Amino acid sequence: MITAQRLPASLTPLDAALAAVLRDLAPVQPIELPPADALRCIAAEMPALRAYPPHDVAVSDGWAMRANDLVGASSYAPLPLAGIPVWVAAGAAMPDGTDCVVDADAVDTSGPLPQLLAEAIPGQGVRRAGSDIAIERAVIAAGEPLLPRGLLLARAAGLELLRVRRPRLRIVNICNGQLTARLVADTARLAGAEIVYAEAAPDVGAIANALEADGCDLIITIGGTGVGHTDAAVNALGTRGALIAHGIALLPGRTTAVGRIDATPVVALPGAPDQAFAAWWAIALPVLDRLSGRRPRKTLALPLERKIASGVGIAEVVLLTRQQGFWAVLAIGDLSLEAIARAEGLLIVPGTAEGFAAGTVVDAYMLRE
Secondary structure, rough: OOOOOOOOOOOHHHHHHHHHHHHHOOOOEEEEEEEOOOOEEEOOOOOOOOOOOOOOOOOEEEEEEHHHHHHOOOOOOOEEOOOOOOOOOOOOOOOOOOOOOEEEEHOOOOOOOEEEEOOOOOOOOEEEOOOOOOOOOOOOOOEEEHHHHHHHHHOOOOOOEEEOOOOOOEEEEEEOOOHHHHHHHHHHHHHHHHEEEEOOOOHHHHOOOOOOOOOOOOOEEEEEOOOOOOOHHHHHHHOOEEEEEEEEEEEEOOOOOEEEEEEEEEEEEEOHHHHHHHHHHHHHHHHHHHHHOOOOOOEOOOOOOOOOEOOOOEEEEEEEEEOOOEEEEEEEEEOOOHHHHHEEEEEEOOOOOOOOOOOEEEEEEOOOO
């Protein structure tokens, strides 16, 4: 007989729980994906690019010429030409021996000999070889997410495959937590993960059967972490693998649990959206970033508009928005859906602190990278 879930008498500090689940965890092996499938994935080491454009090209339609041959030409002192120069279209390679492009009306072809009516300087109307992509440049630094502008470079360089790290994340939805499951899935995709989705009835056997670690790098369960009659996610984790901690000193999100099934980390999130959101940022996302080999996420340091009071021993999640060069507090501990949607920054007050005084400069994670 499996007993009902219970929270321990004392909660596990957030730092201790996160360190335990991250221990010995390494980034997944890189894979190769076409640019169309690599958006938001985390870049692995990639070969250096060739210069682009590979040769000088015309920026606009006009006559391709050599600037030194045009010195002194003007409409008052036309310079006769031996022949009609070469016409180039925008984007065309510059002919050998030319280094500038002059407008169509800079050459008068109405008389028996063409005449030049304007000077030019070397490089005028020309995009130099390597001006868009310098030789030996990387598409993007390893550990950074591939965004559309990085894919632009890859496509311009003619790369058909990109080396990326894309962890496979299995989401097991329990107890009708569809809203929270979709939030987690959408957020995980933005972090570069591949999603495998499953649902399980709220009983130990069904949840345990859904905790399939083969072929995935991280398992996230949604719901069933509390101490109600139908809460069974933590007991199910204990039957399939090792429970590291249940009951994290985190507000909101104290019923979160972490564990492992063989080498695969498991994060059991509460079903409520605000609690899952907080635990996702505090625990699950750092695990996913470790698996992706992602560089540290961007933070923004600003002074606080007002004091933040926090209880010692509990890490608290604070949602922030920028106002006139300060971080303004939207919510502390109790996070409404509106505050989650509006927030620009997220701060985790450590359990060792009592908060921060007004004017204290704090580093907050950017929620709108």
